[in-house]
Amino acid sequence: MKLTIDRAALLKSLAHVQSVVERRNTIPILSNILIEAKDGDSVSLTATDMDLDIVEQVSCPVALPGAVTAPAHTLYDIVRKLPDGASVELTSEPEKERVTVRAGRSTFTLPSLPTADFPSLASDDLPFNFTLSSAELKALIDRTSFAISTEETRYYLNGIYLHATQQPSGPVMRGVATDGHRLARVELPLPKGAEGIPGVIMPRKVVLELRKLLDESDGAVTIGLSDTRIRLAFGAITLSSKLIDGTFPDYERVIPTGNDKVMELNRNSFAEAVDRVATISTEKSRAVKIALGTNGLTLTANSPEAGSALEELEVSYTSNPFEIGFNSRYLLDILKQVQGDVAQFIMADAASPTVVRDRADGSAIYVLMPMRV
Structure with a gap:
């Protein structure tokens, strides 16, 4: 096999395929990628971990068709360190079980394993x-x-x-x-x-x-x-x-339908407040407490080592006052996915799952379990 390829195109493709290759492999061939140069003007790079396969086609002039395997992470590191704009020549000598990488004055010779050892990818007919x-x-x-x-x-x-x-x-x-x-x-x-x-x-x-x-x-x-x-x-x-x-x-059983306490608030302001108050919460629990009343919401966190934090927010809430606690990281993960300005929390009590919705988009629903704080 012999081909010449632009360093940027090769690097981009290698970055994609080597990501699938596990760093530690008990089966040596799975540490390699398969490089197949076809007649004409393209080469395919293939990697697998036996569960996940990736194949990428790259355009380049092929002087001599053929196939070879090469160590995925080593080849990627070599190409990554070559200068921008370099032209990379890949040649293989299957009988010597090696692949040569040339660019400018640099030459690398890497060990290769037989292409016959590379797992054949599943070509199931998917209905x-x-x-x-x-x-x-x-x-x-x-x-x-x-x-x-x-x-x-x-x-x-x-x-x-x-x-x-x-x-x-x-x-x-x-x-x-x-x-x-x-x-x-x-x-x-x-x-x-x-x-x-x-x-x-x-x-x-x-x-x-x-x-x-x-x-x-x-x-x-x-x-x-x-x-x-x-x-x-x-x-x-x-x-x-x-x-x-x-x-x-059966996830439908987890999504409550009878919650009757509705709170609406500005998603951005609430996320920033949770993030600030959570600075005080312990690393293990990351707990924040929400106290809801007719005048708004009070957000608190306490830690024996770090002290306490309190922040107040205006919210839309008309039900009875009550308190509920959440893991702040879980709460922020959900708030990040709310696309609109207003997040809607539909609650029942301090021990029951809370439903979170984006008021501007009904296609998504989130459920968050409360925690004792």
């Missing part, structure tokens, strides 16, 4: 195919991913639950995530081709990798789906992943 815009997918991820659980024992919560359902306004696609302390549910119109999709759990790793890549894309994302795999293609990139093999809990 459901539909398209979402990058903006829709980014919004769905941003407004749910903060609530994904990191507790490995409850593996079925380690992702975003995607499914189709019927609402009075028409069919919708829902994204739901929860870690047991907070829940986020977001809806968007059901795209054509997604009718009847199975309820699936998209793993945290593919969610995080996808979100990074979407920052560089503003086109459509083509999604293929079965009950065990998901494939997302956009631009020159294709991500494919196994889905979490588990049953997502």
